[in-house]
């Protein structure tokens with residue numbers, strides 16, 4: 001013998017219960033919304049950081065410095081050989097005089113750099129890559145070219161960004177973790193309250209021979225509805241907040257260099273993850289709440 | 297069919313409620329279970345519904361061996377029983393009809409089965425005209441008839457009633473007993489716990505008397521006249 005389920009019954013019980021203790025349900029949904037908004041905002045900031053950071057990386061060619069014992073004309077002739085290295089899109093020769101001029105222009109008035117002897121400047125190539133992810137290999141290959149003394153990409157800048165990103169993600173993960181636990185706790189208490197409100201009915205159901213899973217379902221559905229509502233509300237709020245913030249950033253001239261990713265391409269991803277996370281919190285909260293009430 | 301073989305029950309606080317009870321109720325019987333307060337009557341009913349487990353002895357209920365029944369089987373065993381209490385235990389915010397529907401939904405009946413069966417059972421207990429009323433709009437006797445209808449609605453093999461007339465005046469009590477007798481005639485086994493000597497003696501049924509956790513008499517067609525009662 002198996003218990004048969006009447007879905008109409010289960011859903012109407014689940015919905016009905018939500019409205020009989022509206023305030024707790026409201027609090028639970030608000031908590032999920034907060035949790036998802038913080039999670040979503042951090043993720044969207046991270047997406048934007050990654051996007052802007054990869055822009056940086058794209059601009060970031062590296063330089064190959066030519067041995068100073070090699071005459072300038074001979075050095076210039078290395079261009080063909082360097083451009084023959086796989087993944088090198090283009091190499092641009094810069095004489096040491098040009099380099100010095102550029103440098104002095106950037107740092108006029110900085111006493112630290114004023115009296116550098118001119119022999120620290122070397123002739124060099126600015127090398128642009130086709131694929132930034134193969135930076136290390138390409139750099140090694142360029143170093144093999146006769147006459148190249150050393151190269152400088154700036155991995156330490158990338159590492160710096162990486163550290164900041166890691167700290168930010170760690171903080172976000174901890175914060176979201178705490179909020180998830182709080183949401184779970186509130187959902188679970190909401191369902192406990194629902195269970196408590198209906199304990200007489202549940203006693204009657206069990207007396208009539210309802211199975212535990214049948215008694216459980218309306219509460220799981222209630223948790224599910226709370227979680228999904230939280231997900232939907234959070235999605236629209238996130239959308240609104242994101243649009244406002246990106247408008248504000250795009251409308252300010254002074255922060256031209258930040259490009260904001262538009263919401264539409266990530267909308268489905270955000271909605272999907274919010275619904276999924278809401279669902280999981282809701283169902284887990286419900287199961288947590290009624291676990292121990294179903295003995296006898 | 298119900299069999300209790302040398303059933304003992306000690307509660308957690310050490311109270312020995314039952315001290316070796318033997319009883320057999322066959323399908324189709326109508327049995328009164330009588331005895332003074334605290335003699336163990338409700339304990340027997342709770343053992344039968346698997347609300348509590350025996351401390352010793354063997355217990356069979358409608359083909360289920362309650363000594364080694366699994367938690368998953370308990371709901372199915374309970375569907376063979378309809379239970380009625382002294383305090384009715386109806387859901388106040390649901391109408392008469394909804395109370396019966398609720399009991400059928402609890403065992404996963406289809407809306408079609410529910411519609412047919414609820415109307416039939418309400419007619420049987422004479423409450424079809426009041427099906428849309430809520431329990432607080434009914435008299436005590438009517439409420440108990442709703443509770444009996446609810447016990448009956450899932451078509452159990454047996455109805456067990458713990459002092460179903462305890463809150464009713466003698467006239468209503470008689471009506472309820474006559475209703476149970478009628479249901480018994482339609483084939484359902486009935487076990488009724490009661491204090492009311494007058495009432496029991498109006499029917500010529502099997503009477504099992506219990507005192508201090510032991511059965512002291514069991515007579516078919518007998519009378520409830522044991523001296524220590526009350």
Ligand SMILES: Nc1ncnc2c1ncn2[C@@H]1O[C@H](COP(=O)(O)OP(=O)(O)OP(=O)(O)O)[C@@H](O)[C@H]1O
Pocket residue numbers: 307308309311312313331332333334335336337338339340
């Ligand atoms: N949950 C419990 N814990 C401890 N002792 C209990 C419990 N339930 C009942 N008892 C004791 O077990 C004995 C039998 O109780 P039971 O309820 O079976 O009596 P009863 O015959 O139904 O009495 P009444 O006619 O008053 O309803 C009594 O002494 C009672 O105090």
Ligand SMILES: [Mg+2]
Pocket residue numbers: 337338339458
């Ligand atoms: Mg009792």
